[in-house]
Amino acid sequence: MKRMIPFLFALLLLTGCGGNTADGSYQQITQEEAKERMDNQEVIVLDVREQDEYDSGHIPGAVLLPAGTIDEDTAAEVIPEKDSTVLVYCRSGNRSKTASSILAELGYTNIYEFGGINTWPYETEP
Template sequence: MREKRWLTAVLVILSLGFTGCADQTAGRNAETIAQLAAKKLMDTREDVRTEAEYAEGHIRGAVSFPLRRIADRASVAKVLPDRGQWLLLYCRSGRRARIAAGKLAELGYTKVRSFGGITTWPYGLVRD
C-alpha cells in the first residue's frame, strides 16, 4: 500500500513537471521576428526612424521610410508597390516599427514584420 502511494506521488510530481515545460511562446505577438531570423530573411529593410536618425547610422541596405510617411495606400504604394513582398521594419526601440507594421498591414501588406530596435542590433551599422 505504501509503495502505491509513493508511486502515485512520483507520477503526480512528474506529470506536473512536464506540463510546466509546455511551450511558452503561444501568446507571442505574430508581428515580431527575431533579429537573427530577420537578418537571414531580409528582402526589404525599412528604417522608420526620422531622416536625421537614419543619417546617424542604419543597417546596411536599409531604406529610410519614416513612420510619418505611412499615411495612405497611394503614398506607400509609390515606395512599396508590391504588397506581397517581405517588409522588415525597425526603428530605435521597436515602438515605431510596431506601429508602422500595423499601419502597413491595414493597407494590405501581408508580409510585414517588426524586428525591434536598432539599439540591440548586433551586426553593425553604416552611414551613407
C-alpha cells in the same frame, strides 16, 4: 471567477497582436531571424525613424520611410508590391510596431517587425 474575466480579456487582446498576417496583422521576429532573412531572401528593410536618425547610422540597404509619414501613397513608393517581404525597425521598437500595424492595415501581407537598431548586433552604415 469575476477576477479572472479582466485577465482573460487582456490575454485575448495580447494574443491578437502578433502572428498571422492574413488577418491584417504583422509578425514580430527576432533580430537573428531578420538578419537570416536579409542574408537569404529578397526583402525590403524598412527604417521608420526620422531622416536625421537614419543619417546617423542604419542597417545596410535599409530604405527610409518615417513612421509619421506612412500612408497608402508613401508606402506604395517604397513597397510597390503588397506581398513583398518587409522587415521593419526603428530605434527601440515602438515606432516599428506602429508602422507595421499601419502597413498591415493598408493591405501589406508579409510584414515582419524586429525591434530597434539600438540593440542590433550586426553591421550598420552611415
